[in-house]
Amino acid sequence: MEDVQVVAMLVRRCIAGDAAAWEEIVHTYNRRIYNICYRFAGSGNDAEDLTQEVFIKMYRTLPSYDHTKGAFVTWVTTITRNLLVDHFRKTKQDRMTDSMDATSSEHEDSQPLSEQIQDQSAPPDARVRSREVSETVHAALVKLSPELREAVILRDLQDMDYKEIAQVLKVPEGTVKSRINRGRAELARLLQRTYRQVM
Amino acid sequence: MPDHTSKDQTSNGMQCNEFDALLMDAIDGVLSGTQLHRFQVHAGSCKACGPLLAEAEAGRDWLKGLTEVEPPASLVTNILASTTGVDTQRLRATVRTPQPRISWLERAQAWLFGSLEPVWATVRQPRFAMSFGMAFFALSVGLTVVGVKPADLAQISLRPAAIRHMYYSTRAQIVRRVDNVRLVYQVQAYVREFKRNVAPAEPGPAKTKDKKNDTTQQPEQKQERNYSQTENHLILASAPLGPFLHDLPVVSVTTYRRLS
Numbered sequence: 001m002e003d004v005q006v007v008a009m010l011v012r013r014c015i016a017g018d019a020a021a022w023e024e025i026v027h028t029y030n031r032r033i034y035n036i037c038y039r040f041a042g043s044g045n046d047a048e049d050l051t052q053e054v055f056i057k058m059y060r061t062l063p064s065y066d067h068t069k070g071a072f073v074t075w076v077t078t079i080t081r082n083l084l085v086d087h088f089r090k091t092k093q094d095r096m097t098d099s100m101d102a103t104s105s106e107h108e109d110s111q112p113l114s115e116q117i118q119d120q121s122a123p124p125d126a127r128v129r130s131r132e133v134s135e136t137v138h139a140a141l142v143k144l145s146p147e148l149r150e151a152v153i154l155r156d157l158q159d160m161d162y163k164e165i166a167q168v169l170k171v172p173e174g175t176v177k178s179r180i181n182r183g184r185a186e187l188a189r190l191l192q193r194t195y196r197q198v199m
Numbered sequence: 200m201p202d203h204t205s206k207d208q209t210s211n212g213m214q215c216n217e218f219d220a221l222l223m224d225a226i227d228g229v230l231s232g233t234q235l236h237r238f239q240v241h242a243g244s245c246k247a248c249g250p251l252l253a254e255a256e257a258g259r260d261w262l263k264g265l266t267e268v269e270p271p272a273s274l275v276t277n278i279l280a281s282t283t284g285v286d287t288q289r290l291r292a293t294v295r296t297p298q299p300r301i302s303w304l305e306r307a308q309a310w311l312f313g314s315l316e317p318v319w320a321t322v323r324q325p326r327f328a329m330s331f332g333m334a335f336f337a338l339s340v341g342l343t344v345v346g347v348k349p350a351d352l353a354q355i356s357l358r359p360a361a362i363r364h365m366y367y368s369t370r371a372q373i374v375r376r377v378d379n380v381r382l383v384y385q386v387q388a389y390v391r392e393f394k395r396n397v398a399p400a401e402p403g404p405a406k407t408k409d410k411k412n413d414t415t416q417q418p419e420q421k422q423e424r425n426y427s428q429t430e431n432h433l434i435l436a437s438a439p440l441g442p443f444l445h446d447l448p449v450v451s452v453t454t455y456r457r458l459s
Contacts (some may be wrong), residue, residue, distance in 0.1 A: 009382070010385040017262055019283055022279075022282065022283060022299075023275075023279060023321045024412055026275055026278050026279060027275060030270055030274055030275055030278060031267070031270055034268065034274060035267055035268050035270075036266050039265075039268075044271070047268075048270075048271055048274060048277075051270070051274060051278070052274075052277055052278050052281050055278045055281070055282055056281055056282055059283075061280040130264070133264055134264060134266060134315065137261045137264060138265060138449065140261075141262075141265075145369075149218040149438075151272060152258075152262065156259060156262040156263070156265075157265060162223075164343050174220070177220075177222075178219065180223065181222050181223055181251075181255050183258070184254070184256075184257075184258025184259050184262070185254035185255045186250055186254075186258070187258040187260055187261060187262065188253075188255070188257035188258035188261060189255040191257075192257075
């Protein structure tokens with residue numbers, strides 16, 4: 001995904017105070033980090049704030065990056081994941097009051113999950129329908145436990161291999177595979193249950 | 200985790216634990232041969248593992264439908280403002296257009312030419328040609344008079360002691376040359392002669408000293424009387440001009456002509 005030497009050079013330039021190099025890093029990774037944050041936090045506003053926090057943390061800890069220990073993208077994802085876990089712990093109390101039908105994102109319509117699924121076939125436009133399905137899946141994804149959610153996001157949405165995920169999550173590869181399987185299965189059960197409910 | 204029964208765990212020679220371990224490989228499509236066959240047989244016969252495989256595949260398919268979300272347009276700007284704290288519109292333009300590598304020598308030349316260009320544009324006008332010619336001539340004559348030769352420049356040592364030695368020897372040489380110029384002697388002689396011609400009206404230093412040491416506070420009558428008694432004609436009093444003029448006594452002279 002990334003040329004190690006090119007990224008290492010970019011990081012060195014950035015540490016040396018090259019603002020253009022830092023801006024290049026921001027341009028390269030902001031989309032990826034934002035998507036991880038958005039899928040994990042569920043909210044666009046939270047994702048934006050978290051993405052900024054990730055980059056601030058990255059900017060401060062950039063000299064600690066060692067390209068011999070792993071890819072830069074893995075390092076970036078580790079920072080993102082750690083910050084997301086911290087954020088999850090801080091906002092745990094707020095989420096405990098949420099129900100499955102609560103709206104989790106401003107990207108979605110202001111409807112509960114069951115209504116979104118009910119309306120799935122209503123719009124004639126396939127594009128609109130596809131968007132609504134995505135929002136429904138996103139709403140279900142946010143309801144997964146954080147351990148399963150992060151594993152599923154990194155594997156199925158960020159296309160990371162098991163080794164990299166194990167490095168980011170600091171767990172064995174077997175555990176990573178198990179979590180991904182359980183996360184996928186849990187997501188499917190969640191969507192099926194909701195679908196049966198609205199039927 | 201599915202609730203496995205002891206019967207399911209051993210069906211078709213594969214246990215549910217082994218099925219769990221192979222589940223990811225099976226979904227990824229890396230299982231083959233006998234292992235794949237045993238996996239499929241177990242999935243078809245085990246009441247717990249079969250639905251687990253179906254759910255995992257369904258979940259993966261759901262997630263495949265999720266597309267990447269577009270970040271807000273202001274995100275990059277906000278990130279840069281919160282990290283570097285500067286407006287990077289200018290930098291953004293430079294980042295997107297790849298620039299060729301420029302060596303430090305070319306960069307230095309570009310900077311030098313860029314900063315000297317306005318001056319050079321003024322200087323290279325024809326009306327300044329004669330001025331520069333004269334300046335060059337004066338410089339070369341000056342260097343020749345001082346004794347500087349271009350060939351000597353290559354032999355100059357830049358050690359501090361050598362520089363100090365060169366400074367003092369050059370200074371001594373210049374002083375010696377100036378002092379030995381005949382013109383200087385002649386000018387000095389003219390000055391001395393001129394001073395001598397002017398000197399007779401100058402009050403002597405002893406008088407000045409006496410005056411300075413005079414503590415009697417008496418007026419200058421004594422001197423006035425001397426002038427009136429000895430001379431019967433008009434006397435012109437003069438005082439030397441110079442920086443110590445204010446130290447000289449003020450003399451009032453009155454002359455009386457006898458009409459006998």
